[in-house]
Amino acid sequence: MRYISTRGKAPALSFSDVLLAGLAEDGGLYLPETWPSFSLSEWQAMRGLPYPELAARVLAPFVGDDIDEATLRRLCAQAYAGFDHPAIVPLTQVEDGLFVQELFHGPTLAFKDMAMQVLGQLFEHVLTQRDSHVTIVGATSGDTGSAAIEACRGRKRLSVVILHPKGRTSEVQRRQMTTVLDANITNLAVEGTFDDCQDLVKACFADAPFRQDMHLSAVNSINWARIAAQVPYYVYAALNFGAPEREVSFAVPTGNFGNILAAWTARKMGLPVRHLCVGSNRNDILTRFLNANDMTMKEVVPSLSPSMDIQVSSNFERLLFELLGRDAEACARIMTTFRTSGHMDVPAEAWNTARELFSGLALDDAGTETEIRTLHQRSNYLADPHSAIGIAAGRRFREPGVPMVAMATAHPAKFPDAMVAATGIHPALPVHLEDLFSREERYRTVPATPDAVKDAVRAAVLSNAA
Numbered sequence: 319m320r321y322i323s324t325r326g327k328a329p330a331l332s333f334s335d336v337l338l339a340g341l342a343e344d345g346g347l348y349l350p351e352t353w354p355s356f357s358l359s360e361w362q363a364m365r366g367l368p369y370p371e372l373a374a375r376v377l378a379p380f381v382g383d384d385i386d387e388a389t390l391r392r393l394c395a396q397a398y399a400g401f402d403h404p405a406i407v408p409l410t411q412v413e414d415g416l417f418v419q420e421l422f423h424g425p426t427l428a429f430k431d432m433a434m435q436v437l438g439q440l441f442e443h444v445l446t447q448r449d450s451h452v453t454i455v456g457a458t459s460g461d462t463g464s465a466a467i468e469a470c471r472g473r474k475r476l477s478v479v480i481l482h483p484k485g486r487t488s489e490v491q492r493r494q495m496t497t498v499l500d501a502n503i504t505n506l507a508v509e510g511t512f513d514d515c516q517d518l519v520k521a522c523f524a525d526a527p528f529r530q531d532m533h534l535s536a537v538n539s540i541n542w543a544r545i546a547a548q549v550p551y552y553v554y555a556a557l558n559f560g561a562p563e564r565e566v567s568f569a570v571p572t573g574n575f576g577n578i579l580a581a582w583t584a585r586k587m588g589l590p591v592r593h594l595c596v597g598s599n600r601n602d603i604l605t606r607f608l609n610a611n612d613m614t615m616k617e618v619v620p621s622l623s624p625s626m627d628i629q630v631s632s633n634f635e636r637l638l639f640e641l642l643g644r645d646a647e648a649c650a651r652i653m654t655t656f657r658t659s660g661h662m663d664v665p666a667e668a669w670n671t672a673r674e675l676f677s678g679l680a681l682d683d684a685g686t687e688t689e690i691r692t693l694h695q696r697s698n699y700l701a702d703p704h705s706a707i708g709i710a711a712g713r714r715f716r717e718p719g720v721p722m723v724a725m726a727t728a729h730p731a732k733f734p735d736a737m738v739a740a741t742g743i744h745p746a747l748p749v750h751l752e753d754l755f756s757r758e759e760r761y762r763t764v765p766a767t768p769d770a771v772k773d774a775v776r777a778a779v780l781s782n783a784a
């Protein structure tokens with residue numbers, strides 16, 4: 319399996335090389351040269367498999383010849399060994415035709431663990447084979463950071479620098495990152511938004527000598543391996559609802575467009591996915607695009623669902639590339655203009671194609687709070703603010719006869735203030751995080767400038783090597 323860049327000017331790479339590269343050299347995102355698919359009998363044979371085995375089967379065509387099947391199975395088994403639910407991604411019915419898939423049973427209580435635990439194993443395996451080391455620079459609006467830190471802490475071949483927007487995550491989210499004191503982990507609180515953090519990461523990658531000297535790699539969903547490792551839970555849900563013989567729809571709360579892109583990828587592989595529903599908060603650029611072809615950047619406004627406080631949804635570029643018939647030149651032009659003008663000019667034909675599959679619903683904070691409260695009252699289900707938005711989108715777009723599965727992306731205990739305000743309930747943190755508020759925190763505040771971040775990355779790498 320080879321991977322190509324959405325901007326057409328970077329070399330095609332294998333899976334392991336894409337894993338280590340993260341972002342393509344031309345600033346684009348890697349995606350498969352051709353979409354792998356499974357036959358009817360191959361889908362059927364996956365039904366009832368334990369989740370780690372299912373994950374290995376789904377990942378295998380993306381990994382290609384780089385890792386043999388038995389090793390991939392072992393890495394997936396190790397990745398999910400610490401999850402606190404036997405099903406790993408349990409399904410629950412909340413209303414007629416509306417189901418929730420819980421993706422927060424990993425160590426950091428968010429869906430990011432689903433892929434990040436696999437990435438931790440993959441990095442270790444590939445870097446050991448190559449006797450090499452990489453420096454991961456990642457941006458987080460709240461959940462990616464702690465998941466990456468947890469998956470990579472203590473690993474000698476990885477230095478990890480995570481940028482979070484200062485004061486814009488929940489306190490639980492911040493502490494999940496900043497209380498990890500392993501020598502290979504550095505936390506930077508950036509004076510800016512998540513979009514600033516993500517731009518700073520991309521600026522580090524755009525500086526070719528720096529990228530090379532530091533052996534930069536990425537764990538954000540700009541790294542294709544993240545998307546690939548999120549595909550299996552869509553397969554798991556669909557098979558549970560009768561796929562490949564029966565269709566299923568998904569509703570996904572999303573900011574960076576990575577999670578829903580994994581659902582779209584599953585569909586490209588032949589999974590019968592009927593409809594994909596995007597849930598947004600007040601930072602509703604994706605929903606505005608889907609409803610009115612209005613992809614215009616606005617100021618990022620803090621909300622009850624901080625992980626989705628995003629205006630530049632990185633993974634949209636992968637969808638755009640496909641919508642444009644894989645015209646890399648057009649994709650590069652549109653993306654460059656978007657970054658300079660703040661407006662993305664998506665051709666009407668491409669927008670119409672997107673609308674055939676995707677729909678979007680945005681909830682403001684009041685709507686989110688109402689959704690959490692009524693869902694709890696009517697269905698006795700406690701959804702965190704992000705998941706509640708996804709569930710609301712699922713309800714809005716469900717169709718008779720087609721199961722709608724909404725992704726529950728985070729545990730409510732990550733957002734206690736919002737949960738108390740909506741329901742009066744303060745969800746307890748699990749035992750392994752019980753003392754989170756008494757742990758020592760360590761992080762540095764930096765201005766939102768590439769130089770400040772590069773200096774911090776250099777210092778982290780030096781101190782890790784010492």
Ligand SMILES: N[C@@H](CCOP(=O)(O)O)C(=O)O
Pocket residue numbers: 457458459460461462463537538539540573574576577625626632
């Ligand atoms: N919502 C994310 C933002 C980064 O997204 P990613 O999927 O690209 O890692 C977060 O919680 O950090």
